[in-house]
Amino acid sequence: DTGVSQDPRHKITKRGQNVTFRCDPISEHNRLYWYRQTLGQGPEFLTYFQNEAQLEKSRLLSDRFSAERPKGSFSTLEIQRTEQGDSAMYLCASLKSGATNEKLFFGSGTQLSVL
């Protein structure tokens, strides 16, 4: 068990460019979450997957954001035409639903800076 991995750790991009982040959850975890966090705030829900199915998306998630989990394992989050307001820490988390102890495990996050 290597924990939740996120790549890259940091991403600096120019406004208008597209970016893609990757998350590798803990191997036996069937549920995967994406959150966004800005300084001084708690994580804000973006979307989650149960296996490969995307079951819920935040209403705050604009059409520029898309997420996939094609084989129920790793997930990608893409932001198209980035804006300065997209600058934030993007966090991935996973858990094993139905387990006795459904703890949420987080990755170290991807810090996005849009210039």
Place this chain on the structure above:
Amino acid sequence: KQEVTQIPAALSVPEGENLVLNCSFTDSAIYNLQWFRQDPGKGLTSLLLIQSSQREQTSGRLNASLDKSSGRSTLYIAASQPGDSATYLCAVGSGTGNQFYFGTGTSLTVIP
């Protein structure tokens, strides 16, 4: 929608002091409640999870309690150490357990 509030936003204590962090939520129909620690620029580390049917959980110097009827949870840290300095967040699991709602955290500084 569940609203989660953490008070105080920041706390500074001398080393060795016992302290209590507070978390309140508006909807008592919760699935579980987790306390996390976050160091600057890092992800969240789970500290304690309390199931809806439980009243408290303990791990080492940490003790978390849950009172659903009053919409409150507390995290008690005994004999604080400088290494405990971090932001502590609580997350409330929705009734179905599919969603988690986070507070804005309490930033703790333990002064040597």
